[in-house]
Amino acid sequence: MTKELAIVGASGHGKVIADIAEQLGFTVKFYDDAYPTKTHIEHWPIQGTCADLITLTNTRVVPADVVVAIGNNDIRLQKTQLLQQSNCNLITLIHPTAIISQYATLAKGTVVFAGAIINAFAKVGQGCIINTSAVVEHDCNIGDFTHICPNVALAGGVIVGSKSWVGIGSQVRQLITIGDNCLIGAGSTVVKNIPNNVTVFGSPAVAR
Numbered sequence: 634m635t636k637e638l639a640i641v642g643a644s645g646h647g648k649v650i651a652d653i654a655e656q657l658g659f660t661v662k663f664y665d666d667a668y669p670t671k672t673h674i675e676h677w678p679i680q681g682t683c684a685d686l687i688t689l690t691n692t693r694v695v696p697a698d699v700v701v702a703i704g705n706n707d708i709r710l711q712k713t714q715l716l717q718q719s720n721c722n723l724i725t726l727i728h729p730t731a732i733i734s735q736y737a738t739l740a741k742g743t744v745v746f747a748g749a750i751i752n753a754f755a756k757v758g759q760g761c762i763i764n765t766s767a768v769v770e771h772d773c774n775i776g777d778f779t780h781i782c783p784n785v786a787l788a789g790g791v792i793v794g795s796k797s798w799v800g801i802g803s804q805v806r807q808l809i810t811i812g813d814n815c816l817i818g819a820g821s822t823v824v825k826n827i828p829n830n831v832t833v834f835g836s837p838a839v840a841r
C-alpha cells in the first residue's frame with residue numbers, strides 16, 4: 634500500500650514538495666484555503682481547505698502525514714500550529730539527492746530540497762525550508778520556520794533565528810548571528826551580526 638501525504642498549500646513550493654514526496658513513494662493530496670475557487674494545481678486535484686483536512690483527520694484512528702507547503706514563514710507557522718492540535722503527523726521531507734550529515738538534526742515539518750547539504754552538528758528547527766542547493770555548514774543553528782533559499786551558503790557556526798528569510802544566493806560568514814524575523818535580500822553577503830526584525834541586502838549587507 635502506498636503512503637499518503639497531505640500537502641497544505643497548493644503553490645509553486647507545494648509542487649516541489651509533491652514531486653519530492655512522489656519520488657519517496659507517497660501519494661499526494663493537496664489542501665488549500667483557496668478551495669473551492671481553486672480546484673487543481675497542475676494535474677493534482679485540491680481536496681479541500683486546511684479545515685477540511687483537520688475534520689477528516691480527526692475522524693481517523695491513524696494520524697495523517699502532513700507537510701505544510703507555504704513559503705510565507707508566518708502563515709506556515711500558523712497552519713502548523715493548527716494542524717498540531719489535530720490528528721496530524723508533521724513529517725520531515727528530504728529530497729533523495731540532499732546530503733544530511735549523520736550528526737545533523739532536523740526537527741519536524743522541515744523540508745530539504747534537491748542538492749542541499751546540511752553538515753555535521755548543524756541543527757535545523759521545525760517547519761524550516763532548506764531550499765534547492767542550499768549549504769548549511771557544520772555547527773549552524775537554524776530557528777523554527779526559517780527559510781534558507783536556493784543556493785544560500787551559511788558558513789560554519791552561523792546562527793539564524795526563527796521566521797527569518799535568507800534570500801536566494803546569499804552567503805553568510807562563519808559564526809555570524811542573524812536574528813528572528815530578518816530578511817536577507819537576494820545575493821547578499823552578510824559579514825556582521827544582524828539583530829531581530831531587520832531587512833538587509835547588498836555586499837556587504839546593510840540595513841535598509
Ligand SMILES: CC(=O)SCCNC(=O)CCNC(=O)[C@H](O)C(C)(C)COP(=O)(O)OP(=O)(O)OC[C@H]1O[C@@H](n2cnc3c(N)ncnc32)[C@H](O)[C@@H]1OP(=O)(O)O
Nearest residue numbers: 764782783799800801816817818819820821832833834835
Ligand atoms: C524558489 C524560490 O523562488 S525561493 C524565493 C527566492 N526569493 C528571494 O530570495 C527574494 C528576496 N527578496 C529580495 O531580495 C527583495 O529584493 C528585498 C526584500 C530585499 C527588497 O524588496 P523590495 O522592498 O520590494 O525592494 P525593491 O524591489 O522595491 O527595491 C528597492 C531598491 O533596492 C534594490 N534592491 C532590492 N533588492 C536588492 C538586493 N537583494 N540586492 C541589492 N539591491 C537590491 C533595488 O534595486 C531598488 O534600488 P533603487 O531604489 O536604486 O531602484
